[in-house]
Amino acid sequence: EMKKHSGELPIIGVNTFLAKDGDANAPLKLELIRSTEDEKQTQLRHLNEFKDEHSAESTAALERLRDVALADDNIFAELMQTVRVASLGQITHTLYEVGGQYRRSM
Numbered sequence: 001e002m003k004k005h006s007g008e009l010p011i012i013g014v015n016t017f018l019a020k021d022g023d024a025n026a027p028l029k030l031e032l033i034r035s036t037e038d039e040k041q042t043q044l045r046h047l048n049e050f051k052d053e054h055s056a057e058s059t060a061a062l063e064r065l066r067d068v069a070l071a072d073d074n075i076f077a078e079l080m081q082t083v084r085v086a087s088l089g090q091i092t093h094t095l096y097e098v099g100g101q102y103r104r105s106m
Contacts, residue, residue: 066094
């Protein structure tokens with residue numbers, strides 16, 4: 001696992017990507033783009049507006065999602081309905097309550 005992570009054991013498509021017209025071993029330089037504080041605040045405002053707009057529906061939708069997950073049914077169809085009225089954070093929290101959260105053992 002450590003060899004894969006470090007790149008010592010190259011696996012195409014996992015830790016190595018082939019350039020269309022370049023050396024497969026050449027590292028790609030990618031520029032990291034950060035949001036401005038204004039962009040962050042705009043997204044947070046939109047999220048809060050979405051939650052406020054759907055507050056009445058989201059509670060019921062999240063309960064239905066929880067019930068489907070607890071029944072060990074296929075959650076995909078219910079998830080497709082839930083995303084219309086609940087945020088990713090709300091959905092994730094609900095599913096963590098049902099199935100727990102993965103914790104990497106160290």
